[in-house]
Amino acid sequence: MTPVDTDERPFVLIWEVTQACELACEHCRADATPDRHPDELSTAQGKALLDDVRRFGDGQLVVLSGGDPLAREDTVEFVDYGTDIGLRMTVTPSGTRSLSTGAVRALADAGVKQLAVSIDGATPGSHDSFRGEAGSFEQTVRAARDAREAGVPLQVNTTVCAQTVDDLPAIRDLVRELDAVLWSVFFLVPVGRGRVLEPVSPERAERVMGFLDEVSREEDFGVKTTEAPHFRRVQAQRAQSRDGDGGPRRRGGITAGDGFAFVSHTGDVYPSGFLPESAGNVADDSIVDLYRDSDLFETLRRKDELTGKCGACEFRQVCGGSRSRAYAETGDPMGSDPLCEYVPEGYDGPLPERQASELAGD
Template sequence: MTPVDTSERPFVLIWEVTQACELACEHCRADAQPRRHPDELTTEEGKRLLDDAADFGDGQLVVLSGGDPLARPDTVELVEYGTEQGLRMTVTPSGTESLTREAVASLADAGVKQLAVSIDGGSPAAHDSFRGEAGSFVETVRAARAAREAGVPLQVNTTVCGGTVEDLPAVRDLVRDLGATLWSVFFLVPVGRGRALDAIPPERAERLMEWLDEVAREENFGIKTTEAPMYRRVRAQQAQARDGGGAQRRGGITAGDGFAFVSHTGEVYPSGFLPESAGNVREQSVVDVYRDSDLFETLREKDDLRGKCGACEFRHSCGGSRSRAYAATGDPMGSDPLCPYVPAGYDGPLPERQRAATDD
């Protein structure tokens, strides 16, 4: 990612254009529904949001997510409008019958810079079971190939939880075969329907991060983790162990620091997985909310983190998942319970799951 001052602008601005979706995915943050919400932002309100987003600066990345963005009839129009304003527009459609070759071509013609699809299993049975819809795997893979044919860069998103972790090597192979440019590996945060799923334990997460580091060095596609900034710590430690390298660098985002999320009704959150509103785009510019709200400013102060995250020497390059800390404790500045790392000399409280593992 091009370095930016994250106190001034996010790397990524997500706009959840709708909660409507035909799928009933087990992990859905949005708790998506079959029909569109009557109070979601209108086309004109959405264009005003995109106008404001352009004030962040040239080439601001905007992701249209959902639900399923293609459940809105104006998504292609919004992509075209945002592109005209100088925004880098990307879309994360659901793997349904609406994701046709024609729909992909229309998005490409509108100027979409990337298409992101979700693949959570290496086979139709595994993926469709997780997504709650027979045929979703086939539709998703077909759309991924259509994106490649249309010259649109492809990102593959994968959720990591107890029910998907064993399939990750098979998904890795599929990411390679589809010619994706980026694999985004999302570590479950217990919000929405995801509260009913089993997260992997911290020690398993650490081993998985080490495996992802190996994959990143072997494959031609990039890897990023979502809600797992500890991956940056693991990569630095692995580089140090291999060749004495691994100097810490900024190079990432966390909720409210390089990342912002606008809900379908215009609420501005640090992340879709940290549902604490700092304002509404119907009342103020998303730029002002991001730069000046108390919540966003607090989340950018890494030296104010609490618990072992606050004592950690990697707090500026990692910082822990603020969304997972909030989900676990109600405190967005608390420790990330997924990370097993304990800073040298730290003897304070540990997150509940890590403390239980230590006691065992």
């Protein structure tokens, strides 16, 4: 597989087709509401966006998200259209009544390449409490099994925060039982309704990543983190300790603006849904031009211009830290990621407030 040049195209482009959703999830970035916004991109505008995305090249991955993308009646039409023009279309529906067996089959028939569902608790009680809707766990698990029956690869998304972290081993078992191909573990960024939740500490996050590294080596499904790129640093260090095959590499995965782009329901283009600084709007400019040439995106791709301990870190090219979390907690998207426990050898500069307090024993 030819490596992706992330200066030219993203690995992943997410289009938030709507913010409408029946759920009231405690961590919701979008502050989703039951009703659709009147200024959402129309069906015609959505297809024009997909046509423009096609300029990135063959097989560009597009994720239709929300809110609940199935709150729009034309989401299946977007999957069908994107598939026809050569895009790899995936969908992240909410665990609501809209995620019916018929909806899963319709997405499969339209050519969806993967379905991603969210499981944030190992039991109906814990998951439904987090998602704010009784019955969400049952609907989500049923839809996951429907996807398997329809031959659609399944991804399971899980949020890590103080409320969910103890359930991770049991959720891992459920991911295995559902025959998922990928477990995507999202480390909370305090935006939207997520500001009221308690994140895990840097020390706890480090232990969770050690657990996830073990899972990635033991299970048949893949494991990735969202907004926690220092998982790659943890994996490299553990590989070095285990068998001498580790240490920094030249390039890593994706971070906000570097291999990743986000289009909002109204067409604003962001480096990530968790980094609300807009580079422009698809109604006025090409998504391709905004990704490649905007000052915001170009700056975020310059890992050597990171500041604080992220800028001093020998793993900055393989990791780069969460630019979204740095922005959410400091206002500077190029600053240190406050969730990362690692301090580069010889670094004597300032530490993120949360980490400095932890080291001081406060």
